[in-house]
Amino acid sequence: MDLRLPTAGLDQYKSARQRIRVSSEAWGESNLFCVNCDSPALVRTRTNTPAIDFTCPRCDAFFQLKSHGRKLGPSIPDGAYSKMSEAIAEDRTPNLLALHYEPEEWRVHNLILVPQFSYSLSVIKKRNPLRPHAKRHDWVGCTILLGEIPQEAKIPIISDSKIASTNDVRKRYRRLKKLGSLSVEARGWTLDVLHAIHTLGKKEFSLREDVYALEADLTRLHPRNRHVQQKIRQQLQLLRDMGIVEFLSRGQYRLT
Numbered sequence: 001m002d003l004r005l006p007t008a009g010l011d012q013y014k015s016a017r018q019r020i021r022v023s024s025e026a027w028g029e030s031n032l033f034c035v036n037c038d039s040p041a042l043v044r045t046r047t048n049t050p051a052i053d054f055t056c057p058r059c060d061a062f063f064q065l066k067s068h069g070r071k072l073g074p075s076i077p078d079g080a081y082s083k084m085s086e087a088i089a090e091d092r093t094p095n096l097l098a099l100h101y102e103p104e105e106w107r108v109h110n111l112i113l114v115p116q117f118s119y120s121l122s123v124i125k126k127r128n129p130l131r132p133h134a135k136r137h138d139w140v141g142c143t144i145l146l147g148e149i150p151q152e153a154k155i156p157i158i159s160d161s162k163i164a165s166t167n168d169v170r171k172r173y174r175r176l177k178k179l180g181s182l183s184v185e186a187r188g189w190t191l192d193v194l195h196a197i198h199t200l201g202k203k204e205f206s207l208r209e210d211v212y213a214l215e216a217d218l219t220r221l222h223p224r225n226r227h228v229q230q231k232i233r234q235q236l237q238l239l240r241d242m243g244i245v246e247f248l249s250r251g252q253y254r255l256t
């Protein structure tokens with residue numbers, strides 16, 4: 001993997017946004033690999049498909065690349081709220097590659113992968129609608145709340161210019177793959193419970209004192225569900241099957 005972004009021929013583009021899009025897509029084509037299979041490369045999507053920039057030539061997994069000239073914060077802007085919530089509900093979200101580059105040096109500093117099955121509706125927030133006199137005044141954008149996505153689902157590929165091994169990235173992706181076989185609603189629960197556990201800030205935790213204390217937060221995210229404690233216990237079992245949570249003794253758990 002080469003961390004330098006290609007800059008040849010960029011002078012012909014007027015806007016900075018266009019320049020980084022062209023450069024990062026060219027970079028992706030020579031440096032990205034598939035996480036869902038062993039393909040060493042991804043190809044650029046030639047058709048004008050919104051939110052899909054790369055596809056895997058072997059397994060058809062699809063990817064969206066979003067590049068930022070600043071360090072990745074707790075949220076990143078995305079497209080229309082209606083489109084994104086529809087994509088989540090219909091299980092059509094792409095694998096998201098969020099890239100941070102240094103604009104002065106044209107170098108990639110950080111790159112994380114959010115697997116396509118790691119979104120729940122609770123990580124998408126509506127942005128304020130455009131002002132009434134704007135051309136698309138009924139258009140409402142959204143923000144992806146990266147901070148609300150559990151850390152297991154933000155897989156580092158490049159961290160502070162350090163490149164993770166391809167094997168390690170694929171292993172982390174595979175560990176979460178079980179989420180892809182669940183319904184969108186069920187996986188939303190698993191992700192929300194996992195995120196809530198992380199907010200405890202502890203490696204070991206107990207069901208009664210710690211996890212049940214999160215009940216109010218989880219009820220707010222899933223207002224229609226009345227059996228929240230039961231749902232929490234189900235998610236803990238799933239997280240154990242995925243190798244993310246370990247059962248210690250009765251009612252005691254540990255994040256692996």
Ligand SMILES: [Zn+2]
Nearest residue numbers: 034037056059
């Ligand atoms: Zn693939």
